[in-house]
Amino acid sequence: MTVQTNPAPRELLPDERGHFGPYGGMYVPETLMTALYELNEAYLEARRDTGFQAELRRLLKEYAGRPTELYLAERLTEELGGAKLYLKREDLLHTGAHKINNALAQALLAKRMGKKRIIAETGAGQHGIATASVCAKLGLECVIYMGAVDMERQSLNVYRMRLCGAEVRGVEAGQKTLKEAINEAMRDWVTNVRETHYILGSALGAHPYPMMVRDFHRVIGRETKTQILEKEGRLPDELIACVGGGSNAIGFFFDFLDDPGVKLIGVEAGGRGASPGDHAARFRGGRLGVLQGCKTFILQNTDGQIELTHSVSAGLDYAAIGPEHAYYRDKRRIDYDQATDAEALDAFTRLARGEGIIPALESSHGAACALRRAAGLGKDKIVILNLSGRGDKDVREAAKQLGEKLP
Secondary structure, three states, X not given: OOOOOOOOOHHHOOOOOOEEOOEEEEEOOHHHHHHHHHHHHHHHHHHHOHHHHHHHHHHHHHHHOOXXXXXXXXXXXXXXXXXXXXXXXXXXXXXXXXXXXXXXXXXXXXXXXXXXXXXXXXXXXXXXXXXXXXXXXXXXEEEEEEEHHHHHHOHHHHHHHHHOOOEEEEEOOOOOOHHHHHHHHHHHHHHOOOOEEEOOOOOOOOOOHHHHHHHHHHHHHHHHHXXXXXXXXXXXXXXXXXXXXXXXXXXXXXXXXXXXXXXXXXXXXXXXXXOOOOOEOHHHHOEEEEEOEEEEEEOEOOOOOEXXXXXXXXXXXXXXXXXXXXXXXXOOOEEEEEEEHHHHHHHHHHHHHHHOOOEOHHHHHHHHHHHHHHHOOOOOOEEEEEEOEEOHHXXXXXXXXXXXXXX
């Protein structure tokens, strides 16, 4: 479905029921409706509270390490022979990825609400370690749900979470990846809703989560806009980010939505190929449906059964995309591309060898697109890649995929 009407002003979305046009909403068991209404009210109050905002800014600076640098990749730019390529260095944050922005903010909100127990889901483990870290910092009980397959390919992050005092519960159901981890986290929340806050890690799920997660990651785009104006005296020509659920991308893009001269490109996981079960590109094979709290584009068959997904990156291996992404794709404001496993692994290697920066495999999907796009543009153009996380966690998996043996 493609709609050509102008999008609603970005500050008015979502509406009070959590809809971005036909997407979003609150599709959860009745048990959770009261909790979601309370969470929405608490968040709106915190957003207006200057004290809460000041404390969040302080912790983002002193604990998480903001602002992150906007870095000109000079060697890669020279090698490509095209546009200047900048990297927004979210990989420099404490715990290694953008996920700390949202985890820290939601943990503060949970304390404000009097919740002392935190649950979360994780795929690549970066949201899990961010949540475990902030719970240790703030003295909160922490339980992390993670698919058994993801636990195996992200074993380093599992240990890091446990080292910070979190209980990591493996999920053996279904495909044993992110979708199943979310299912188990939601079951826990239904059972323990009074004392528990669920720190959802991406810009999806039931309202108010897509709105909250987007807002907590807007700092990425705000910093980027200020930094590129300082460095180049103008806005970039293109912004590129990987898209799983879509938290890093929507935070990166949001403050550029009203700048029509800036092209916005989200990059999904093209996996092994176009067949069902071989990729996680929702806009290539997805249909409108409801999954885990919201209406959006989902990889599902004609009977509505969720299809298997695949990606070399655990964080992109998910059947649905955030509802705000679906909305802006309909409005033709954000374009969506994809990168295969092989292209992501190639970009992973090229960034390491060209700049001495090892990106997360999730970020490597965006990097594959950025390298391709920058090479095809003139030298007067500027491309910025959101380097959403670092690849320490992925070195063993990448070596395995590239046929190299580690001790």
